[in-house]
Amino acid sequence: MKSLKLAEKRRSVREYKKKTLSHEHRLYLNDLLGHKPEVVNQTHVEFRFIENGFEKAPQLMGLAGYKGRIIEAPHYYAILGEEDSKECKIAGYVGEWLILNATKENIGTCWIEVTESEKAKEVLGIASQKKILALIAIGYPKSERKLSNIYASAGKGGLSSLTEMGYPNIETHYEKTPVSGRKSIVEFVFTEEWGKTPSLEDLEKLGIHEVLFYMRLAPSYENRQPWQFFVKENSIDLFIEKSDTISEIAQCLDSGVAMFYFEVGMHDIGIAGHWEIMEYDAVKGVPDHYRMVAQYLY
Ligand SMILES: Cc1cc2nc3c(=O)[nH]c(=O)nc-3n(C[C@H](O)[C@H](O)[C@H](O)COP(=O)(O)O)c2cc1C
Incomplete structure (x- = not known):
């Protein structure tokens, strides 16, 4: 890596x-x-x-x-x-x-x-x-000390969410943790069928655990981490959770950020491949509040 x-x-x-x-x-x-x-x-x-x-x-x-x-x-x-x-x-x-x-x-x-x-x-x-x-x-x-630490409450309205995002001059509450709250790597991957979360060992076998470890550090709008990967035999589909409260532009920017991180990670571990932007659902059983972003072919 x-x-x-x-x-x-x-x-x-x-x-x-x-x-x-x-x-x-x-x-x-x-x-x-x-x-x-x-x-x-x-x-x-x-x-x-x-x-x-x-x-x-x-x-x-x-x-x-x-x-x-x-x-x-x-x-x-x-x-x-x-x-x-x-x-x-x-x-x-x-x-x-x-x-x-x-x-x-x-x-x-x-x-x-x-x-x-x-x-x-x-x-x-x-x-x-x-x-x-x-x-x-x-x-x-x-300042290296004033780092934000964002939790689920972020973005729900009110100024305190802004403070949690590290905005200065609102309140002086800062956490020492250098990285905002993040999901665990198995939380945003499904294999075989939609909703089926792999074990860490499964991800290690697939060889992509390290990529996902870093992937989860990608920035996203209000730290939503909206991405969901669906692992198939020769491709990985990227979906994002839709939102009614976030602009279409921000949702697509989040998608592109995730695509970039994932691709760099895959290249780092020696798996060449590229993204094809695709907007139709190639997977069965995807709930309405998710949308297909792109497919990584390798
Ligand atoms: C598309 C996009 C838009 C964002 N817009 C803002 C913004 O307007 N103001 C802000 O303070 N942070 C913004 N952020 C930063 C996120 O809040 C931040 O990446 C996330 O909370 C995770 O924190 P981290 O980047 O420190 O790891 C944005 C991030 C993305 C990807």
Whole structure:
């Protein structure tokens, strides 16, 4: 497990030093974006760097972030694209690719949902027909100690859920745990039939236990971890649990993030393969509140 080990280091950073990125780090990110994963070429997804994040942040209040609370950061990447499920999945995939690469260089990041794309484009001076699918905050983490620890209560409304997500200046309650609450690996895998959870030994036999271990560290909207893998003989289907309260864009971004983590993990353990985006149910007995995202063929 090489690349995906970085997942242990990644976390959502919500407080940034009042310092802009170094020249070297700007070049690093710029160069990276010149070599984006090929899959992006099938889409209109593009990244725009926002230089003066701290200046723009107050104007973005109400337009982006959970409950309209923008995360103040020295810079942002705006991810632009069409509001289409395939496009949003690939935006999630490529956004997370950028995030893990930034983590390598100790650059802090956080996904930020954008609820008012048109107004946000105006604030950020972006002239484009495309939508801002998300922002990614970029900068140096302010404090290593103030880490969020998110539990099931997160996102149920009220400010306390925001505090649990590590928002500063609401209450000063922080946990030491570096990773937000996560499901166990067997919880999001089914084998043979929908609803049949494998044992850890089964997953070890399949050789994918380590991939799933890191996979569960992937970020997701309000830490929902909505993914469900269905293991078949030569493929693995990815489903996500639908939500009526979360935007379609956020659900598709979550899907793309999961696809990216899983693929990196599989490549790390030497199982070559690729995702095919598929939106029909290839599995019997899938409940209505799940939807097929893609199939990993190997
Ligand atoms: C698509 C997406 C949108 C997100 N939007 C926000 C956001 O608007 N504000 C925020 O504070 N965190 C946001 N997050 C970060 C998640 O809350 C975070 O990844 C999750 O709680 C797990 O915590 P961790 O990233 O520290 O492991 C978002 C994550 C994803 C994947």
